[in-house]
Amino acid sequence: MYTELCQVINSHKNFVVISHFRPDGDAIGSTLALGLTLRALGKQVQLWNEDPCPARYTFLQGSELLQAIPPALPQEVDCFICVDTGDLKRIGDAAMARFKEAPYTVNIDHHHTNTNYADLNVVKGGEAACGCMIAELITALGAPLTRPVAEALYAAISTDTGSFQYGSTTPQVMRTTASLIEAGVDVGDINRRIWQESPMSVYTMQKEVLNHMVIEENGALTHYSMPAGKKAELGVGMEDCKDLVDYIRIWEGVKAAVIFEDMENGMIRVSLRSKDPRIDVSSIAGEHGGGGHAMASGIRMRGTLEDCREKVLNSFRRELRKLS
Ligand SMILES: [Mn+2]
Structure with a gap:
């Protein structure tokens, strides 16, 4: 090779x-x-x-x-x-x-x-x-x-x-x-x-994410959306927002977790994670112009936070309902 x-x-x-x-x-x-x-x-x-x-x-x-x-x-x-x-x-x-x-x-x-x-x-x-x-x-x-x-x-x-x-x-x-x-x-x-050396700004961000995490599909799906201006309001940087999806996927029963971030340039960044091998997030990402791995993928979408979120969440809802 x-x-x-x-x-x-x-x-x-x-x-x-x-x-x-x-x-x-x-x-x-x-x-x-x-x-x-x-x-x-x-x-x-x-x-x-x-x-x-x-x-x-x-x-x-x-x-x-x-x-x-x-x-x-x-x-x-x-x-x-x-x-x-x-x-x-x-x-x-x-x-x-x-x-x-x-x-x-x-x-x-x-x-x-x-x-x-x-x-x-x-x-x-x-x-x-x-x-x-x-x-x-x-x-x-x-x-x-x-x-x-x-x-x-x-x-x-x-x-x-x-x-x-x-x-x-x-x-x-x-x-x-x-x-x-x-x-x-x-x-x-x-x-x-x-x-083990995360800056305290990461703690600020973690609190925000855990306070506003949405749980649906009987606890199988969690997501969080970061609106425009939120980073400035909290005084956190881009680097503090890297692993947000890790904080919302570790809970019992969660099969998939998604973070939506308004990039403030007309684009929405979506981070998709799966905890169940039957949910392939690279194919869900692919439906919306993104890609990555089966258990971890990403998308950059043009549109409003609300529109992009509904489109991607609908794909997750469809896949999760196939399992039950
Ligand atoms: Mn890599």
């Missing part, structure tokens, strides 16, 4: 590595691990993202190398690699324009819904994290698994498996993770940094 990718890496000199905007741990960890590895192989590398590195990942070595999207593709760049990105739109308009100027492009990803947008597409739908693929690539390249690379990969895999709680946590995921611990990851320390 990685033979052609290894050849591409060996035959190019000057790389851009990028992932999706609003990067999560897998996006950041995969970008840094690949970037640091390419550097160790003597390559020139630039690491880009439309958004800054979230504070909880700035302890990772290499995060200081992340830069905003430049106005033009530097002439010397000969290979542009996108990681953890199922759809090129998710890197943002500016980066997409740079991508299209690149002489050679690569797509390394684990989303089933990946659109194969690059010259070389290495896609493993269903893999737990893009970080698992980067770990395999590092082995295939014969590159060293240094402690900073291992920490970035641990952050990637830990994030996308919900700290090893999701069903995607296969024996192979655990073997890969074991190799990261062998490479020097301090499990207690890294988990404290990633999971």
Whole structure:
């Protein structure tokens, strides 16, 4: 699976590595691990993202190398690699324009819904994290698994498996993770940094979500809608609103949870989660122009909060009623 990718890496000199905007741990960890590895192989590398590195990942070595999207593709760049990105739109308009100027492009990803947008597409739908693929690539390249690379990969895999709680946590995921611990990851320390240091603004947001969560379908469906202006009113930032869906799905009997967020630009962001394998949220997301994984998906919809909410909730109601 990685033979052609290894050849591409060996035959190019000057790389851009990028992932999706609003990067999560897998996006950041995969970008840094690949970037640091390419550097160790003597390559020139630039690491880009439309958004800054979230504070909880700035302890990772290499995060200081992340830069905003430049106005033009530097002439010397000969290979542009996108990681953890199922759809090129998710890197943002500016980066997409740079991508299209690149002489050679690569797509390394684990989303089933990946659109194969690059010259070389290495896609493993269903893999737990893009970080698992980067770990395999590092082995295939014969590159060293240094402690900073291992920490970035641990952050990637830990994030996308919900700290090893999701069903995607296969024996192979655990073997890969074991190799990261062998490479020097301090499990207690890294988990404290990633999971136990939420800013108090997250607490403010959590209270709001729990107070206004709506429960329907006899407790099988929970949802929360964040109207325009709410973030400003509460004094919370975009980063504080990342994992809201986690707070509403943990309750007994809940099979699916949805967050609707007015992006204040005419778009509504929808986060969909399933706790029941019979509810495939990637197909529900697909009905409304989104995509993702069976248990976790997203949509960006144009319209009012109320309209988008009714459309998506109706799909959930239909699927949940099929079960009873
Ligand atoms: Mn991912």
